[in-house]
Amino acid sequence: MKKALAVLLTLLAVSGAVYGAPKTKVKIALIIESTVDDKGWGQAMHDAIKAVERKYGSSLVEYSYSEKMKPVDAGSAARQYASRGFDIIIAHGAQFKNLILELSEEFPKTTFAFGTNADVGPKNVFTYMPMSEETGYINGVIAGMVTRTNIIGIIGPVDAGDSARYNRGFWLGVKSVNPKADIKIAHTGSFADYVKAAELAHTHIKAGADVLTGAAQQSTGGLRAVAEYKDKPIWWLGQDTLQLTMPEGFKVIAACSYDYAPVVEAMIDKRQAGTLGGENIPLTFKNGGFVFKYNDSVGTVLTADIRKAADKARADITAQRLRLDWQAVKY
Amino acid sequence: MSLGQFLLNVLILGVPFSVALLLAGLGETINQRAGVFNLGCEGIMAMGAFVAFLPPYFMAGTPLEGYANLIGVALAIAAGALLGVLFALVVVTFRAPQGIAGIGLQMLGWGAAGTLFRRYVGGVTGVQGIRAMPIPGLSNLPVIGPVLFNHNPLVYLAFLMVPAFWYLLFKTPWGLKVRSVGTYPRAADSLGIRVSRVRYQALALGGAMAGLAGAYLSLAQAKMFADDLIAGRGFIAVALVYFGRWNPVGVMGGALLFSLAQALQLSIQVAGIDFPYEFAVMLPYVLVIVVLSLVRKARMIGPSELGKPFDREQRI
Structure with a gap:
């Protein structure tokens, strides 16, 4: 008993x-x-x-x-x-x-x-x-393994609150699997300026980024910009699983949400x-506060190795075997 | 990335960023030249962005899909002109204070577009939008090709409108009427020019341009619609008219300066240059304020009756 x-x-x-x-x-x-x-x-x-x-x-x-x-x-x-x-x-x-x-x-x-x-x-x-450093970390692991140009772009709203945690967790995730990756971070200064988020996405892509992510509602603008590169291997990692169901979802490899x-x-x-x-x-992942989903129809970009690494990261975070010192990240 | 490539990217990105401001600014130039400043530009842009978005959204997958963007642009122009006429009714016929009426129009356009969007579309979503149309031959030229000739058709149209608006304003009888009713409406009236009619026409044209600017944002730049899509660009367009000294060429210069500053600050951040992003984000706005303050010291050649309602029965 x-x-x-x-x-x-x-x-x-x-x-x-x-x-x-x-x-x-x-x-x-x-x-x-x-x-x-x-x-x-x-x-x-x-x-x-x-x-x-x-x-x-x-x-x-x-x-x-x-x-x-x-x-x-x-x-x-x-x-x-x-x-x-x-x-x-x-x-x-x-x-x-x-x-x-x-x-x-x-x-x-x-x-x-x-x-x-x-x-x-x-x-x-x-x-x-x-x-949010937990969701950022898992997305970062995927981004670090997907990138071919070794340049990854982050579309931030402002450097505060959960966005700051997500971005730094993402940075830690990328570096854990790809220490040489160049992570470019920029902020729009707004949570809801969809046009500026799209402009920033285009700026990242012009600078060579092939994997992008972003937080806050404006990130939909960033995803929309990525979707314009329909036939190019440029990908998005979402901070909201609803992005998987949007018409632009074909560019989303995986997404987390609250x-x-x-x-x-x-x-x-x-x-x-x-x-x-x-x-x-x-x-947290542990208390069920986060949801994480892969895009099963995204194609060969999401390999078994990437799934395995991301699943392990999620399991380690949930079991608290992996502690994320997001505050130590300075970019 | 080399410095040359960095600067080239700034130019490539800055040109399309400027188009919404340019289109709205050209329309606002006509408004202000006729003696009316329209702070409702933001609201008209919101409505233009919304109605332009509808055809591509609802016609996707139908035989008419190929015409959806064109229909969207036409609807945005029509909706903008209609709101311009509505504004004229309030400020020209009823002689309401232009500033207050403009803010009212801004709220009306923003609120109506957001409400109708949620009623008929729902959540934030994207459309195929207008694709890039590189100009054969020219788009392959080094530097100038990607900067000027590798954009969507509305970009080319917007820049072609600059000389067209300049000609309209300074070389046609109608342009002379517009300038006269904005500078000395009583004299224009005594010469048989119908001040109210000219102001109605100017506001309809200005509204149409603001609607087109909104369509550019939803169909060509963001390729989506959301409540806050315009995000203050209508007000910046109004400021750019002062910046450009009520001249289409000056407005183009202002729009390009603001947008290039915007592209520069984004590129500075992306390049990882150690510079506080809060200051980088402010850069385009600070630039406009600085130049506006310099413009005040320069020769003011704006319409002297700007903001003043005209009443032919009122004695001076």
Whole structure:
């Protein structure tokens, strides 16, 4: 019996936490600056909350959202939700930090959340942080093995938050399999300038890059630019699995994305246990916060050796045999 | 990469980057020469980008696919002209303050395009778009070939429009009317020129050009549509008109300068030159501000009645 319990606990630890259904109905509100169908940042959180809603049913999870909320507009939306008795209000973006910290004092019984942020907030504020260096590392391993020109391009939005972690994890992944690879990193200075991301992709390709990656919703612009080189061996590694299903998906070798469902479930679970906030919830492969998919129809570029190396990296990261010192990367 | 190749890449990339700004800037030049500044350029570009995107998106795989881009461009021009006329109705007929009305038009275009896109298309997605059309013979010339003759047709069209707009503005009777209603509308009115009609025509043409600029972004440059596709380029186009001193050739110079600076800052980052990217990203904007401040000291030859509504019954 003890052995069986030990095995069960080990399995739970490896596969991530398991949450039970909410005991009472929980009302969740989402505030985002983009839209719930942006095939990126906003959609990832929206899909996660919808998944939790489907899992437990609308009798236990009620969900509402507000899109295109600039930080200056988001305050009125958040106040409305708090006044209407919403239990958990998620302002999805680090730009909402000041707003949430202010509102958390005004509505002490409401749980607020914002991210990505690695800080621990007040007692009724959860923060969440994707450890994106993990997804970046796996994509980097693939990029390092795929490149023929030995030049790899990264399209960054700004050098902060989870994008900075992803880019540095990617750098570590490339260097782990191909130390001589030349990794070019550049930033657009924006999260949503699709045109500039495309311009940057063309600049990378002109400079010789044959494998590109990028984070934030603007990265779709970068992928679209790569797809213009239809008959050339220029490839993309995605930071969102939805890119695999786009018409440009034929250029995507593999993609990772965030699954915020464990974060949402953790917040519900903790709130119902009496913890309204004051914790930072990470997203990792271990807790099921990341999804990784190969593009099985991408062709011969994705070899068995590459799959093997990427699978090993993922297994090592999940089992925490591989620690990624992303902060040490200076580029 | 050698310095020569680096600079060549900057030129190759900078030319197509400039086209949306150039097209919108040429249209805005006509607007401002007629005495109306249209801050709604950004919104018209958004609507142009959206309607241009629709035919290639919905006609993909149909027998009409080959004409989809052309239809998209035509729709964008028509939508832009229509919004230009709407703006004229507000600022010329109703004499609303041009700045406020322009911001309203910007919001209308941006909001309507985004809402309709989500209603009829859904999430962010791409289209085949307009492909490059290298000019036979010329595109193989060293340096000048890849810089000037290896682009999509809208790039060639945009640069051919510069002398066309210059001629239209400075060598035709209509151009003279446009300049006169923007400089001294009362005198133009006393000579029998219908100020309102000319301003309507100018705003329709300016709107059409902004719509075409939007189409360029969604069909030729990004080959996709998203809410924030224009990302402030409409406002930059308005600034470039001041930069270019209300002259199509000057506007082309401004658009090229901004875009080459943009290509340069991206290339500097990609080359791994040790330079804070935050400053690199600012470079094109700082450049425009610096040149604009220098322009103010230069001889101002802009339309003196810019921004002022005309009322023939009002005494001076």
